[in-house]
Amino acid sequence: MVTKLKSVDVVVVGLGAVGGVGVLPLTQSGLDVVALEAGDWLSSRDFAPDELRNNFRGWPQTVQKVQSEIPTHRPNSSAAYSPRMALHPMMNAVGGTSLHYWGLSWRLNPWDFKVVSETTRRYGAGRIPNGSTVEDWPFGYEELEPYYEKVEYAIGVSGQAGNLNGRTDPAGSLFEGPRRREYPMPPLRSSEFIAHMTAAAKKLGWNAFPGPAAINSQPYEERAGCMYHGFCNRGGCHVSAKNSTAVTTIPKAQASGRLQVVTRAQATAIEVNDQSGRVVGVSYLRDGQSYFQPASVVLLASYTYENVRLLLLSKSKSFPNGLANNRGQVGKHYFSHFAGSKVTALFPWELNNWYGMPAQGVAVDEWADDNFDHTGLDFIGGGNLWVYSDRRPIDAASMEMFGQAPRWGAKWKAFIKQNADRWNLANIQKTTLPYADNYIDLDPKEKDALGFPVCRITADFKDNERRIGAFMQEKMTRWFKEAGAVAIALGPVGTMGVSTHAYGGTRMGDNKETNVVDRWGFSHEVPNLAVLGASVMGTSGAHNPTLTAQALAWRTAEHLAGHWKSIANS
Amino acid sequence: MILVMNLERNRKPSHQATMSRRDALKRVALAGAGVAMPNAWSGSAAAAGEGKTGPLTPIGRREALETLNAKECDILEAIVARLIPTDDNGPGAAEARAAHYIDRALAGPLSSSRKAYAAGLAAIDAYALAKRGRGFVSLAGADQDDVLTDIEKNVPTDVWPNASEFFELVRLHTIQGMFCDPYYGGNANFIGWNLIAYPGIRLAVNADDQRMQARPEPLRQSAYDLAMFAKRGGEHGH
Numbered sequence: 001m002v003t004k005l006k007s008v009d010v011v012v013v014g015l016g017a018v019g020g021v022g023v024l025p026l027t028q029s030g031l032d033v034v035a036l037e038a039g040d041w042l043s044s045r046d047f048a049p050d051e052l053r054n055n056f057r058g059w060p061q062t063v064q065k066v067q068s069e070i071p072t073h074r075p076n077s078s079a080a081y082s083p084r085m086a087l088h089p090m091m092n093a094v095g096g097t098s099l100h101y102w103g104l105s106w107r108l109n110p111w112d113f114k115v116v117s118e119t120t121r122r123y124g125a126g127r128i129p130n131g132s133t134v135e136d137w138p139f140g141y142e143e144l145e146p147y148y149e150k151v152e153y154a155i156g157v158s159g160q161a162g163n164l165n166g167r168t169d170p171a172g173s174l175f176e177g178p179r180r181r182e183y184p185m186p187p188l189r190s191s192e193f194i195a196h197m198t199a200a201a202k203k204l205g206w207n208a209f210p211g212p213a214a215i216n217s218q219p220y221e222e223r224a225g226c227m228y229h230g231f232c233n234r235g236g237c238h239v240s241a242k243n244s245t246a247v248t249t250i251p252k253a254q255a256s257g258r259l260q261v262v263t264r265a266q267a268t269a270i271e272v273n274d275q276s277g278r279v280v281g282v283s284y285l286r287d288g289q290s291y292f293q294p295a296s297v298v299l300l301a302s303y304t305y306e307n308v309r310l311l312l313l314s315k316s317k318s319f320p321n322g323l324a325n326n327r328g329q330v331g332k333h334y335f336s337h338f339a340g341s342k343v344t345a346l347f348p349w350e351l352n353n354w355y356g357m358p359a360q361g362v363a364v365d366e367w368a369d370d371n372f373d374h375t376g377l378d379f380i381g382g383g384n385l386w387v388y389s390d391r392r393p394i395d396a397a398s399m400e401m402f403g404q405a406p407r408w409g410a411k412w413k414a415f416i417k418q419n420a421d422r423w424n425l426a427n428i429q430k431t432t433l434p435y436a437d438n439y440i441d442l443d444p445k446e447k448d449a450l451g452f453p454v455c456r457i458t459a460d461f462k463d464n465e466r467r468i469g470a471f472m473q474e475k476m477t478r479w480f481k482e483a484g485a486v487a488i489a490l491g492p493v494g495t496m497g498v499s500t501h502a503y504g505g506t507r508m509g510d511n512k513e514t515n516v517v518d519r520w521g522f523s524h525e526v527p528n529l530a531v532l533g534a535s536v537m538g539t540s541g542a543h544n545p546t547l548t549a550q551a552l553a554w555r556t557a558e559h560l561a562g563h564w565k566s567i568a569n570s
Numbered sequence: 571m572i573l574v575m576n577l578e579r580n581r582k583p584s585h586q587a588t589m590s591r592r593d594a595l596k597r598v599a600l601a602g603a604g605v606a607m608p609n610a611w612s613g614s615a616a617a618a619g620e621g622k623t624g625p626l627t628p629i630g631r632r633e634a635l636e637t638l639n640a641k642e643c644d645i646l647e648a649i650v651a652r653l654i655p656t657d658d659n660g661p662g663a664a665e666a667r668a669a670h671y672i673d674r675a676l677a678g679p680l681s682s683s684r685k686a687y688a689a690g691l692a693a694i695d696a697y698a699l700a701k702r703g704r705g706f707v708s709l710a711g712a713d714q715d716d717v718l719t720d721i722e723k724n725v726p727t728d729v730w731p732n733a734s735e736f737f738e739l740v741r742l743h744t745i746q747g748m749f750c751d752p753y754y755g756g757n758a759n760f761i762g763w764n765l766i767a768y769p770g771i772r773l774a775v776n777a778d779d780q781r782m783q784a785r786p787e788p789l790r791q792s793a794y795d796l797a798m799f800a801k802r803g804g805e806h807g808h
Binding site: 044045047048049050051052053056057189191192193196227228229230238349350351352354355356389393394396397398407408409410412413414416417420421 | 750763783784
């Protein structure tokens with residue numbers, strides 16, 4: 001039996017990094033919101049400094065809906081499936097993965113919004129890689145800038161401006177788009193190792209600067225400053241210095257009295273009125289009971305895979321191939337951030353990287369985006385170099401051997417005894433483009449705990465990504481060597497499987513033949529359905545996606561509030 | 571993104587991944603029901619020579635065979651003692667109780683690997699007998715290393731699921747058992763953390779602590795020695 005609940009203005013599916021931001025402008029404008037969240041509330045006592053639990057066992061022990069929904073992967077439609085991941089990298093909880101993410105809060109650079117037109121203007125149309133479906137965003141950086149600022153101040157971001165209203169400052173990034181306002185907090189503390197790496201970059205003539213983080217460098221809005229204790233990589237913060245939506249925008253929205261949070265609620269379908277073609281609410285399961293939550297507007301705000309999946313599962317007479325999918329674009333233009341082709345360095349001294357966190361680091365954007373001349377190169381885009389302080393015992397002992405020792409036994413033991421704190425790994429985030437044959441659909445065999453098919457990722461990195469990978473490995477190797485590294489190990493390209501940086505699948509754009517949502521994040525086919533999250537992003541740039549997804553969420557929510565009558569009653 | 575780094579190490583061959591999915595929900599429940607382990611490690615820093623005072627770990631604490639049978643456990647003890655041996659660089663995985671960690675975890679969070687351990691340990695023993703004329707446990711250390719090298723290199727082809735995959739599984743779990751928070755039954759007396767000079771869990775770290783030459787006094791405590799992360803009432807359990 002289905003319990004039909006009282007109708008509300010807006011129902012939000014997923015109260016994580018983006019849903020948790022979107023509810024704030026909605027409730028502040030007087031709309032009543034119900035947020036359905038598959039996980040539960042967590043508190044500081046849940047955030048133990050425990051590597052085994054956090055990094056290997058899929059902390060936390062709450063309702064991990066996603067754990068039975070891990071997508072399958074194959075590199076292309078005729079290839080064998082990759083081994084399925086044992087743990088889903090995202091989590092279900094109020095605040096979602098913003099509880100345990102690294103907290104890096106980058107803005108995209110202006111080029112990322114205009115990859116097609118800028119590449120064509122500077123190098124000619126022939127430089128767009130074959131098979132790529134990349135498009136310019138429907139607007140530029142300047143349109144999103146005010147929303148970046150709103151989110152930076154609402155959640156709290158620490159950082160160093162490099163371009164304030166056109167005035168550049170080499171202490172920050174010389175390549176960033178102009179900001180109208182300083183960060184609300186100064187950057188996180190450096191460490192001696194990071195300062196050493198910064199000096200080495202400057203010797204190479206590179207602009208090295210601290211990255212922006214949703215972590216308090218000082219007390220902010222009644223919450224503590226960071227204690228630098230480590231365990232931030234896939235761990236929550238016991239002093240709430242990491243600015244997840246659970247401790248920032250969600251409590252602010254709750255204070256309005258207009259946000260009802262329904263935990264342990266697993267959405268099973270977005271329902272449609274076949275006469276009007278509009279959505280009418282969301283069906284969900286909670287503790288074994290079925291509910292229907294009617295609403296004037298539905299905001300889909302789960303992770304990229306779950307956004308795509310719920311649309312594809314929500315079939316109706318009006319949308320036989322899944323909601324908002326009559327043009328077959330749901331699941332298309334999918335890509336995940338290329339962070340393979342890593343570089344690991346060995347130093348002949350202890351780095352003391354045991355404390356700090358992945359957001360305490362130094363960046364070089366010299367080779368990101370179109371910050372350098374690509375004439376004569378065989379790729380477009382680039383990567384962000386990022387060196388940080390992060391080490392835990394199991395991870396330290398699982399180190400690369402640099403061909404200098406076997407992987408077990410007495411010689412291995414002697415090697416890790418000497419070197420466990422002498423290595424550093426650079427994950428290099430690189431431009432990744434969408435391609436016609438990289439996509440998500442529903443797996444024909446694998447099902448979740450309820451019997452619904454999981455997502456199937458069909459995707460591989462192409463020549464453009466691989467060439468960036470080799471190019472960036474050379475830059476990172478130079479940097480590590482300049483800093484005194486005595487051995488370097490280059491990682492493999494890797495597979496394009498389940499990722500914490502998954503983009504596309506419900507892409508945003510003006511052309512309704514090639515995009516699922518319009519420039520405001522609303523479905524081209526369903527006027528009262530919007531999608532929040534990186535699934536609407538058509539390019540990745542070379543930086544972490546969360547802040548951009550949050551800025552887009554704020555913008556969509558504000559648009560909804562400002563056009564409530566036409567959207568809710570159209 | 572970089573989360574993937576750790577997760578990749580957790581990857582299992584596809585048939586195991588299938589088990590792991592099936593067990594996923596069960597696993598969550600089992601992990602919660604886990605173990606009320608006595609605080610044996612909390613006073614053991616003195617024994618490990620780390621300068622923190624406290625009562626010594628009781629000598630001769632016995633461990634139940636929680637998941638593996640006696641023979642399986644003996645083989646596993648012998649394997650972990652070769653992977654991380656006891657030598658001039660100090661005690662190894664045997665003293666750190668890595669096999670105990672694995673036996674306990676196989677009842678809960680690692681339950682999807684139980685069948686692989688049954689098959690893999692038996693296969694290693696059978697291979698030792700066929701190639702060296704004795705069961706694995708009875709071989710000299712150098713011969714045990716030869717057998718393990720063959721397993722690592724996937725020489726025996728009749729091992730289910732696959733010899734080198736099983737080797738990697740045991741290696742992964744042995745490292746976990748050597749370096750994990752001692753709450754989980756491994757890293758006994760902080761042997762693993764001492765080996766790599768991990769300065770320990772401290773909740774506030776200042777700029778001096780992060781200098782490259784800094785050697786903060788090693789703190790030897792479990793996360794769950796800190797009441798702020800523990801179950802309330804846990805101190806009454808033992």
